[in-house]
Amino acid sequence: MSQASYGYGKGAPVLINVDLDIRKGDVVVIKGASASGKTTLAKAIAGFLSPDRGVVDRCGRVNLLVNKGLGLKPSLSLYDNAMIRYLNFNSSLSTSRRKVRNILSFAKLDDRSHAALSSLPSLLKSRFALCLYLLNSYGLLVIDENIGLSDPEFREEVDDIVRYLMEQSDALVAFSRKRTPFDAYSNRAFTIESGRLIAR
Amino acid sequence: MLSGPFLKLVFSPFREFLSAWKLVQLEANVRYKKTNLGIVWYLLAFVFKVAVLGGVYTKALGKPPAEYLPYLVLGVSLWGFVSGSIQYGCVALINNEKFIYFDNARLFFFVFKGVMREFLFASLLMSWSLFLTCVLTDVAVVSLLLFMLGMALVFVAVYLVACILAFICLVRADVTHFISSMMNVFFIATPIIWDSSDAPGLQKLMVYNPFYYLIEVMRSPVLGRELPPTLYVFFIVLIPVLLLLLWGCSKLVRKGFASYV
Numbered sequence: 001m002s003q004a005s006y007g008y009g010k011g012a013p014v015l016i017n018v019d020l021d022i023r024k025g026d027v028v029v030i031k032g033a034s035a036s037g038k039t040t041l042a043k044a045i046a047g048f049l050s051p052d053r054g055v056v057d058r059c060g061r062v063n064l065l066v067n068k069g070l071g072l073k074p075s076l077s078l079y080d081n082a083m084i085r086y087l088n089f090n091s092s093l094s095t096s097r098r099k100v101r102n103i104l105s106f107a108k109l110d111d112r113s114h115a116a117l118s119s120l121p122s123l124l125k126s127r128f129a130l131c132l133y134l135l136n137s138y139g140l141l142v143i144d145e146n147i148g149l150s151d152p153e154f155r156e157e158v159d160d161i162v163r164y165l166m167e168q169s170d171a172l173v174a175f176s177r178k179r180t181p182f183d184a185y186s187n188r189a190f191t192i193e194s195g196r197l198i199a200r
Numbered sequence: 201m202l203s204g205p206f207l208k209l210v211f212s213p214f215r216e217f218l219s220a221w222k223l224v225q226l227e228a229n230v231r232y233k234k235t236n237l238g239i240v241w242y243l244l245a246f247v248f249k250v251a252v253l254g255g256v257y258t259k260a261l262g263k264p265p266a267e268y269l270p271y272l273v274l275g276v277s278l279w280g281f282v283s284g285s286i287q288y289g290c291v292a293l294i295n296n297e298k299f300i301y302f303d304n305a306r307l308f309f310f311v312f313k314g315v316m317r318e319f320l321f322a323s324l325l326m327s328w329s330l331f332l333t334c335v336l337t338d339v340a341v342v343s344l345l346l347f348m349l350g351m352a353l354v355f356v357a358v359y360l361v362a363c364i365l366a367f368i369c370l371v372r373a374d375v376t377h378f379i380s381s382m383m384n385v386f387f388i389a390t391p392i393i394w395d396s397s398d399a400p401g402l403q404k405l406m407v408y409n410p411f412y413y414l415i416e417v418m419r420s421p422v423l424g425r426e427l428p429p430t431l432y433v434f435f436i437v438l439i440p441v442l443l444l445l446l447w448g449c450s451k452l453v454r455k456g457f458a459s460y461v
Contacts (some may be wrong), residue, residue: 046301048457071299075233080226085224088313089303091216096436190232 004054006044013052014040016195022140026171027185031178032192038175042066042144042191045173060170061139068129074118078109078128081117086135099135106157107131127154130161138169143182209305213312224317239324245327250276253393261398270333274419275327276391281322282358282414283383287313289362290369290376293457300457311366315359333422346421353435354414357370360442367449370457387413408420410438420422 001020007013014037021026032038035182043049046055046064061097071088072081083098090096105112108125117125153181164171174182183189213220250273257272258265266326289311293300296310323360330347333339369376390411408414413434420427 009226043301047304048301061303061305064301066301067298070302073227075230076226080229084226086225087219087226088299088309089306091219093219093222096219096222 001045001051002055003056004044005058006040006049007052008040014195015197017054018044018197020045020190022171022173024170026086026187027166027182028171028173028188028190029180029182029186030173030175030189030190030192032175033177035049036167036192037195038177038192039066040195041142041197042142042173042175045140045142046192051189052101062142063140063169064138064140064142064144065133066144068126068133072129073115074177075116077116078104078120079113080117081128082132082135085132103131103134106134108154125184133161134164136168138172141165141169141172143172143174204449205232207443209251210308210360210430210443210446215308216309216312217316221320221366222398223266224313224320226319228320242321243324243328246280246328247279261394265377266336269396270329270336271333271419271423272393273329273332274326274422276414277322278354278415278418279387279392279411280325281318282354282411283387284318284322285315285358285362286365287380287383288318289365290361290379293370304457308363311363312359314353319355330422337424339422340424343421343424346427347418350402350417350421353432353439357414357435357442360439360446364442364446367446367453370453390415404422410434413438 001018004013004015004018005013006018019043030038032042040049042064044051046060046062048064058145071084073084076084079100080102083096085094086100087093101110101113104113107130109124109128109131112120112124117128120128158181162185166182166185172182174186176182190198192199229238232241235241237244241393250269253276254265254269257263258268262267289389292311292314293307296313299310300307330339330344365375365379369379386409390409391406392415396406396412401435413431414429416428417431419425420431
C-alpha cells in the first residue's frame with residue numbers, strides 16, 4: 001500500500017497517504033484511539049475499499065475478523081453454533097463433526113456442548129468464541145478487535161490460540177486500542193492518528 | 201468476459217450442496233426454537249393459506265376442487281420458493297457483511313445459502329403438494345422426471361437472479377423495496393391462483409411474464425398439461441443472459457464493498 005488515501009463518499013478522507021508493506025510471516029500491530037481510522041484501514045487492507053488516491057497491490061487470500069461473535073446464535077447449543085461457523089467457511093461435512101468436537105474439548109467445554117450458548121457465563125462465551133477461530137486456516141489475517149482474554153483458567157490456551165493463528169496465517173495484522181496478546185510476537189508496530197499511519 | 205474462473209466462482213457453491221443443506225437446517229432451527237410444533241408451523245401457515253384460497257376460488261371460479269386444489273398448492277408452494285429466494289437475494293450481501301469480510305472468496309456461497317434455505321422450506325411444501333397431487337390425479341413417472349428437470353432449471357435461474365439483485369441492492373437500497381412491491385404484483389399477475397385458461401385474453405401477455413415460465417416448467421408436467429413450446433427455450437436464453445448480467449454487476453461492487461454496506 002503506497003501513499004493510499006481512503007474516504008467514504010464525498011466526505012473528508014479517513015486515511016491519508018498510508019504506506020504499508022506486509023510480507024509473509026509478518027506480525028503487525030497497529031494501535032489507535034476510537035475513530036482514528038483503524039476499521040477503515042482494516043477494510044482497506046482486506047480489499048473492501050478502493051483507494052481514492054495511491055496504489056495498493058495485494059496477493060493471496062485475506063481474512064478480516066471484525067466480530068468475534070460472528071454468526072453465533074444464543075438459543076442454539078455450543079455444538080450447533082460451532083457447526084454453523086464451520087460450515088459457513090468449509091465445505092467438508094464429513095470432517096465437521098470431528099473438528100467441532102476437538103474444538104469443544106480444547107475449550108474445556110465438551111461437557112456443555114449441548115447447552116444453549118445463552119446459558120453460559122460471559123467469560124465462557126468469550127472463550128468459546130475465541131476457540132472458534134481454530135476452525136479455519138487463514139491467508140493474511142486482519143483482526144479488527146482486541147481478542148485478549150482475561151480468563152484466568154484459560155491463559156495458557158489463549159497463548160496457544162495466538163500462536164496457532166500466527167502459524168495458520170501467512171501474515172497477521174492486529175488492530176487494537178490497548179494491549180493485545182500479539183504485542184509479544186509482533187515484528188512491526190504502528191500507531192494510527194487521525195488517519196495517518198506512524199511507525200513506532 | 202464470462203471466463204472459466206468467474207463461472208467456477210459462481211457455480212462453486214453447488215459443489216457444497218450437502219454442507220449448505222446441513223447449514224440451513226441448523227440455522228432454520230433458530231426460527232422455531234422454543235415452539236412446540238417447530239417447523240410444522242410453516243406447513244400450517246401454508247395449509248391455512250391454501251384452504252382459504254381454495255375455498256374462495258373454487259366457488260368464485262366454479263372449479264372442481266379435485267382439479268383446482270393440486271393446481272393451487274403446487275403454484276403457491278413454487279411461488280414461495282421463487283419469491284422468497286429473490287427477496288432474500290436483495291439482502292443477501294448486506295445481511296452477511298461480516299461473513300464476507302471473513303472470507304470474500306465465499307461471496308456467492310452466502311447468496312446460495314439463502315436460496316437453499318428457501319428451497320428447504322419449499323421442498324417441504326412441494327413434497328406435500330406432490331403427494332396431494334398424486335392422490336387426487338394420476339401422475340406419470342416421466343412427469344416427475346420433467347418436474348425434477350424443471351426444479352433444477354428454476355433453482356439455477358433463481359440463484360443467478362438472487363446474486364444479481366444482491367449486488368444491485370448493495371448499491372441501490374431502493375431496489376429492495378421495489379422488488380418487494382413487484383413480487384406482490386407478480387403474485388397476482390402470474391397464473392398461480394387463477395389459470396391462464398380462465399382468461400384467454402391474458403394468455404398472450406403471459407409470454408412476457410418470466411414468472412409464468414418459472415412456475416409452469418415445474419407445475420405443468422405434474423398436472424399432465426401440455427408444456428408451452430417456448431418453455432425450455434426461455435431457460436436456454438435466460439441463463440446465459442443472467443450470467444452476463446451477474447458478471448457486470450459483480451464488477452461494479454467487488455472492489456468497493458465496504459463503501460456500500
